[in-house]
Each structure stands twice: as C-alpha cells, then as structure tokens.
Amino acid sequence: MNQFSGSTSPLSQAGLDAVNHALGCDPCALWSLITVETSGYGFLPSRRPKILFERHQFSRLTQHRYDATHPGISAKEPGAYATGPDRAEAEYERLGEAMALDRSAALKAASWGLGQIMGFNATDVGYASVDAMVDVFCDGEDAQLDGIRRFIARNQTLSESIRSKRWPAFASIYNGPNYARNEYDSKLDHYFRQYSANGVPNVDIRAAQARLSFLKYAPGGIDGISGKNTIGALNAFQRAHGLPVTSGIDAATRDALRSAAGF
Numbered sequence: 282m283n284q285f286s287g288s289t290s291p292l293s294q295a296g297l298d299a300v301n302h303a304l305g306c307d308p309c310a311l312w313s314l315i316t317v318e319t320s321g322y323g324f325l326p327s328r329r330p331k332i333l334f335e336r337h338q339f340s341r342l343t344q345h346r347y348d349a350t351h352p353g354i355s356a357k358e359p360g361a362y363a364t365g366p367d368r369a370e371a372e373y374e375r376l377g378e379a380m381a382l383d384r385s386a387a388l389k390a391a392s393w394g395l396g397q398i399m400g401f402n403a404t405d406v407g408y409a410s411v412d413a414m415v416d417v418f419c420d421g422e423d424a425q426l427d428g429i430r431r432f433i434a435r436n437q438t439l440s441e442s443i444r445s446k447r448w449p450a451f452a453s454i455y456n457g458p459n460y461a462r463n464e465y466d467s468k469l470d471h472y473f474r475q476y477s478a479n480g481v482p483n484v485d486i487r488a489a490q491a492r493l494s495f496l497k498y499a500p501g502g503i504d505g506i507s508g509k510n511t512i513g514a515l516n517a518f519q520r521a522h523g524l525p526v527t528s529g530i531d532a533a534t535r536d537a538l539r540s541a542a543g544f
Contacts, residue, residue, distance in 0.1 A: 285329040285373070288544045289495065290421030291322075291488040292395075300430045306443045312481045313472035314429065314443070314455075315395050317465065321482070322491060322503040323395035323418075323425045325369055330418045330425065332391045334375040336361055338401065339390035343383050354379045385411060394418045394425035398432055406431035421544075446473060482506065489530050492542035493518060 301308050315321060319331050340348055340355040347355035354361070354375050363371030372391075379387035388411045389400035398418075400411040406428065408414035417424045433439045433455075442451035448469045452460035460466055476482075482505020490500040493514045501510025512528045519526045522537050530538075 285415065285419055287324075287328060287330070287419030288421050289324040289328045289491070290423065290544050291491045292422040292426060292484055294484045296423030296426050297484065300426050303430050304433055304440060304443060307446070307473075307477075308481050309473050309476035310443050310446060310469075311429075312476050313469050315426075316472045317468045318397045319395050320502075321487075321505075323422045324491075326495065327370055327373075328495070329370075329373060330394045330415075331369060331397070332372050332376060332393055333362065333397060334372050334379065334387075334391045335359055335399075336375075336390070338399070339379050339383075339386055342386040342389055342401065347382055351378065351382065355382075388412065388415055394428060395422055396425065396429035396432065398425075398428045402432060406435055446470075448473075485530055485535075486511065489515065489535070489538055492538040492544070495542050496538075 297308065297311070301311055304311070323331055325331055334354065336352075336354050336356050337359045340357055343355065345355070345357065348357065352361070361375075362368070363375060365371065376387055376391055379390065389403070392399050393415060398406070398414070400414065403411040403414040406414075408417070414428065418428060433443060436454060439451060439454050442448070442454075448466035449460075452466040452469065456463070456465040484505065486507050487503055487505035490503040490505070490511055493500045493511075494503060496518070498514035498518055499510060500514040501508055507529075515530065515534065516526050516528055518524075518538065518541075519534060522541070524533055524537060525531075527534070
C-alpha cells in the first residue's frame with residue numbers, strides 16, 4: 282500500500298487563507314470541521330492520508346456481489362472498522378482487501394484526508410477521477426483542504442450553513458442524515474466556541490509538531506498549541522541536533538526539522 286505515501290506537507294497559512302476567503306467563512310468554523318473529522322491532522326505515521334473504509338459503500342458500488350464472501354469489507358450495513366491501537370493504519374488493510382476485488386470501487390468507498398471526503402465524490406467536486414483525487418491528497422494538507430473547499434462550494438446549503446454556523450444544517454449534508462447519532466453538530470459547535478474564545482491553532486507550531494511526530498519525538502498531539510510536551514519535544518530535538526535549546530521554533534530549528542523530516 283506504499284503507493285499512497287506522500288510528502289505529508291502540513292497546512293500552510295496561505296492554504297488556509299485561500300480556502301477561508303473562497304468560502305467566506307470564519308476561520309474558527311473551518312478549524313472546527315478539521316478537528317472533528319481528523320483530530321487535526323490529515324496524515325498517518327506511515328505518511329499516508331487518513332482514511333476510513335466504508336463497507337456499505339463498497340457493497341453498494343459493487344452491487345453487493347461480495348457481501349457473502351467478504352462480509353468484513355462488503356455489507357449493506359456500515360461497520361467492521363479496524364480496532365486496536367493501530368486501527369487508523371489498519372484501515373489500509375481493509376482497503377487493500379477491497380482493492381484486490383475492485384480497485385475503483387474500493388477507493389470510492391473510503392473517505393480521505395483532512396475533510397474525510399468520500400472517494401465517490403471525486404468527479405462531482407472537480408477531480409478527473411478518484412485516483413486523481415487520491416494522488417492530490419497524498420501531496421499535502423493544503424491539497425486536502427482544497428478538497429474540503431470543493432465539496433462545500435458545490436452545495437449552496439453547505440456554503441451558507443458554514444458561514445452562518447448553522448451546524449445541524451451543515452451536519453445533515455456533510456456527515457449525513459444520522460449526524461445526531463454521533464453528536465456531529467454539537468462537536469462542531471463545541472470546537473467553534475473553543476476556538477472563538479481561545480484562538481485557532483498556530484500553523485507554525487502545528488507544522489513543527491507534525492515533523493516532531495514523524496521523527497518519533499512526542500509533542501503530545503498535533504494541535505497547534507505549544508504545551509509542555511511540545512516544548513519538551515522541541516528541546517530534545519534541539520539538543521540532538523546541536524541547536525541552542527530555546528523551547529521555541531526559531532529559523533534554525535524550523536530548517537532543521539524540515540531537513541530531518543524530509544518535508
């Protein structure tokens with residue numbers, strides 16, 4: 282499954298500004314959506330985009346012909362998601378099993394990246410094919426964020442509801458009619474209020490956290506907040522690379538992180 286590994290480039294401020302401007306929405310609203318969908322980051326430690334394979338979509342796309350022989354990846358009801366500490370990575374095992382049966386349907390049956398855009402939406406939101414969308418999403422988070430823009434912009438109700446923060450209306454389309462089951466709208470409102478009160482994630486800190494994570498340091502998550510774990514990870518990285526221990530992201534530290542992480 283290495284064909285899905287990419288640069289893992291983190292979000293840039295320019296990418297965020299472009300999407301916020303295009304959608305005309307509050308930055309806190311966009312960050313709330315990102316947080317609810319992917320806990321803040323669009324890639325896995327394997328450098329593959331975050332995915333969730335939906336067996337009921339694979340079943341639908343393949344006219345249910347694999348339901349009897351492969352119920353774990355093809356069934357009329359959702360479920361059978363990977364479990365355990367590596368469950369996010371293990372979703373690629375489910376995807377791989379489905380790809381061996383029908384590659385196109387498998388890619389369409391998974392949700393991808395920051396916004397967890399379903400593959401079957403690829404051509405509707407302007408990509409040449411599902412393969413083209415996946416390839417772009419492997420490039421970096423700015424590309425994944427643009428996928429969110431495309432998905433929202435194509436629907437007037439979605440566009441209006443994210444601008445007006447009408448979360449139930451937004452959730453019913455973006456997450457589906459059963460959104461209340463997972464409190465999707467409440468979660469969006471929660472994070473919107475949190476970001477409105479405390480500020481949105483710092484993109485520079487978030488990028489450093491991503492690179493520290495890939496380098497096996499422990500920044501305590503990728504949330505754009507410089508807490509004690511992030512400071513400790515930065516200090517450890519600086520010591521390991523012969524840099525002044527500043528507890529901050531100066532130019533030398535930023536350059537060294539980019540070089541060491543390879544992105």
